[in-house]
Amino acid sequence: MKLKQRKFLNNLITYAMVVAAYVICTLLINGGQMSRSLRGQMVPICCWVVMAVSLNLVVGISGELSLGHAGFMSVGAFSGVITSGWLLNSLQMEDATLRLVIAIVAGGILAGIAGVLIGIPVLRLRGDYLAIVTLAFGEIIRNVLNCVYVSVDADGLHMGFLNPSLPGTLLMNGPMGAIGVKKIATFAAGFVLVMLTLVVVLNLSSSRSGRAIMAIRDNRIAAESMGVPVTKYKMMAFVTAAVLAGMAGALYGLNFSTVTSDKFKFDQSINVLVFVVLGGIGSVRGSVIAAALLTVLPELLRAFSEYRMLVYAIVLILVMLATNNPLLKGWLNALREHLPFGRKQKGGEPA
Amino acid sequence: MTTKLNANTRMVPVPSDSIVPERDLGKRPILETRHLGIEFGGLKAVDDFNLTIGPTEIAGLIGPNGAGKTTVFNLLTKVYEPTSGTVLINGRDTHRMTVTQACRLGVARTFQNIRLFDKMTVEDNVRIGLHNQIRYGMMTGILRLPAFWQKEKRQHEQALDLLSIFDMQDLADVTAGSLPYGAQRRLEIVRALATNPSLLLLDEPAAGMNPHETEELMRNIVRIRDQFQIAVLLIEHDMRLVMGICEGICVLNFGKVIAKGTAAEIQNNPVVVEAYLGKQKEG
Numbered sequence: 001m002k003l004k005q006r007k008f009l010n011n012l013i014t015y016a017m018v019v020a021a022y023v024i025c026t027l028l029i030n031g032g033q034m035s036r037s038l039r040g041q042m043v044p045i046c047c048w049v050v051m052a053v054s055l056n057l058v059v060g061i062s063g064e065l066s067l068g069h070a071g072f073m074s075v076g077a078f079s080g081v082i083t084s085g086w087l088l089n090s091l092q093m094e095d096a097t098l099r100l101v102i103a104i105v106a107g108g109i110l111a112g113i114a115g116v117l118i119g120i121p122v123l124r125l126r127g128d129y130l131a132i133v134t135l136a137f138g139e140i141i142r143n144v145l146n147c148v149y150v151s152v153d154a155d156g157l158h159m160g161f162l163n164p165s166l167p168g169t170l171l172m173n174g175p176m177g178a179i180g181v182k183k184i185a186t187f188a189a190g191f192v193l194v195m196l197t198l199v200v201v202l203n204l205s206s207s208r209s210g211r212a213i214m215a216i217r218d219n220r221i222a223a224e225s226m227g228v229p230v231t232k233y234k235m236m237a238f239v240t241a242a243v244l245a246g247m248a249g250a251l252y253g254l255n256f257s258t259v260t261s262d263k264f265k266f267d268q269s270i271n272v273l274v275f276v277v278l279g280g281i282g283s284v285r286g287s288v289i290a291a292a293l294l295t296v297l298p299e300l301l302r303a304f305s306e307y308r309m310l311v312y313a314i315v316l317i318l319v320m321l322a323t324n325n326p327l328l329k330g331w332l333n334a335l336r337e338h339l340p341f342g343r344k345q346k347g348g349e350p351a
Numbered sequence: 352m353t354t355k356l357n358a359n360t361r362m363v364p365v366p367s368d369s370i371v372p373e374r375d376l377g378k379r380p381i382l383e384t385r386h387l388g389i390e391f392g393g394l395k396a397v398d399d400f401n402l403t404i405g406p407t408e409i410a411g412l413i414g415p416n417g418a419g420k421t422t423v424f425n426l427l428t429k430v431y432e433p434t435s436g437t438v439l440i441n442g443r444d445t446h447r448m449t450v451t452q453a454c455r456l457g458v459a460r461t462f463q464n465i466r467l468f469d470k471m472t473v474e475d476n477v478r479i480g481l482h483n484q485i486r487y488g489m490m491t492g493i494l495r496l497p498a499f500w501q502k503e504k505r506q507h508e509q510a511l512d513l514l515s516i517f518d519m520q521d522l523a524d525v526t527a528g529s530l531p532y533g534a535q536r537r538l539e540i541v542r543a544l545a546t547n548p549s550l551l552l553l554d555e556p557a558a559g560m561n562p563h564e565t566e567e568l569m570r571n572i573v574r575i576r577d578q579f580q581i582a583v584l585l586i587e588h589d590m591r592l593v594m595g596i597c598e599g600i601c602v603l604n605f606g607k608v609i610a611k612g613t614a615a616e617i618q619n620n621p622v623v624v625e626a627y628l629g630k631q632k633e634g
Binding site for chain 2: 002003199200203204207208209210211212214215217218219221222223224225226227228229230236
């Protein structure tokens with residue numbers, strides 16, 4: 001029972017942290033205390049937090065290294081942008097919030113479908129092979145999207161593959177990406193999406209399905225012989241993560257006036273992986289913090305202008321060294337012992 | 352020599368050229384293999400393996416290292432598909448079944464090299480065993496519907512119940528990987544029992560245990576059989592355990608059955624003594 005309470009408290013802290021961060025940022029924005037560039041980062045931060053937490057579901061809880069997470073984000077981004085454009089131009093839906101919600105849902109569904117299609121071949125593989133193939137699929141998605149042309153008129157949507165001559169206004173112009181997007185993403189929507197992601201991932205991981213996913217991670221053969229259908233649960237983790245990434249993508253896409261597939265290149269997948277690894281594999285709260293800080297960091301480092309990314313890299317290395325430092329770790333653990341709630345589980349000697 | 356728990360067991364032949372304890376005669380055997388065999392690239396790892404186990408029998412599978420004992424377990428649990436012969440579990444042919452399906456038919460096993468879910472707690476390990484016993488869907492879990500709370504509670508209670516077989520309730524919150532060796536072996540048995548099996552396969556349950564622990568394990572295996580009314584098939588090198596509790600014993604050498612019978616029969620069988628027990632003689 002003690003362990004359960006500790007877990008509950010831990011989750012509560014994560015939720016409280018996100019709520020507090022949202023409230024503080026909103027207050028700062030309303031009070032005009034936040035710089036313009038930082039204000040512009042609010043929605044992307046939410047998106048990257050969702051990306052990191054959902055990738056943590058695959059890497060930390062399911063134990064499979066996926067390097068194509070940005071691919072699902074791009075599917076979500078473009079389907080979100082197209083849905084929003086279609087609702088506005090074809091159905092004259094003026095309500096931006098409703099459009100945003102429908103676009104996010106559409107992004108999630110389409111990314112989920114992509115997740116199923118890619119998951120079927122990919123989840124037959126293990127370890128390094130799976131990582132390489134997800135990387136490849138991430139790039140394939142991006143390149144396919146480069147060839148898609150979508151336009152809208154009163155009749156509805158028109159699609160062309162490698163064929164830009166479509167009637168109506170172009171929503172998606174092949175390699176030029178989606179243009180003339182109406183920016184309808186809001187920080188509030190981002191906050192809701194982050195909370196939704198946290199609920200899904202935290203609740204899933206402490207339920208029957210989540211335990212099955214973790215069992216497969218720990219010992220596939222044993223899980224199988226306990227009657228756990230391995231493929232089903234691996235798929236569940238992979239597709240859930242894809243859906244969440246798609247939703248984050250839709251929000252991300254609708255935050256800019258132009259969306260090109262270059263924004264979802266392989267290095268973005270690696271970036272998200274960096275958030276997960278730095279935050280601690282399997283630690284949801286860590287992912288949230290790492291994603292938020294590391295998204296803001298390059299922005300804060302603008303003072304270094306050209307050396308920005310260099311400094312960013314050095315900071316990353318320093319953080320990694322610091323978090324692996326036994327001295328620091330021991331000190332942190334000692335600190336935890338004195339706190340009532342943060343006490344680490346003493347796995348070990350039987351009572 | 353040891354605690355003879357099966358002194359009064361009489362083994363009787365059944366039609367499929369095998370034997371079961373007298374009390375299980377007339378009941379459908381829980382496991383029946385007919386001419387079971389598997390080849391790995393021309394090498395016959397198991398050949399013409401016939402075995403029948405009664406619904407409440409404790410049977411032993413012994414043989415020198417590399418005789419194919421664990422391969423038999425892998426065939427029974429469908430890790431391998433046999434290249435010849437059939438495995439009938441509770442009268443049902445398991446041809447082309449998956450490991451998961453075989454588990455649902457009622458076969459549970461432990462592993463020679465312990466395979467626990469190391470990073471999960473002891474209780475969660477048992478809950479995985481209950482995976483197909485107490486079910487609810489993914490959405491019920493995410494949305495925390497009333498069914499979630501109710502079934503989680505039932506899982507929790509049942510897991511602690513099962514852990515109490517080996518007095519392990521107090522370890523419920525400990526990470527499985529950090530348990531001492533003997534406790535890990537016991538947890539594996541508890542986890543297997545959680546799947547509500549009718550046939551329990553134990554792969555070297557006494558490996559690494561001291562004589563005192565082995566003695567306790569023997570009592571517990573018999574107790575589990577009596578309490579759950581299930582059949583147990585075990586692989587073991589510890590002859591005290593095998594001769595002490597196994598009613599029927601099957602001796603395997605080079606993938607072939609060389610003898611079958613009760614403990615007394617096996618001990619006096621010259622073929623077995625030569626192939627196996629002879630080497631074990633001390634002094």
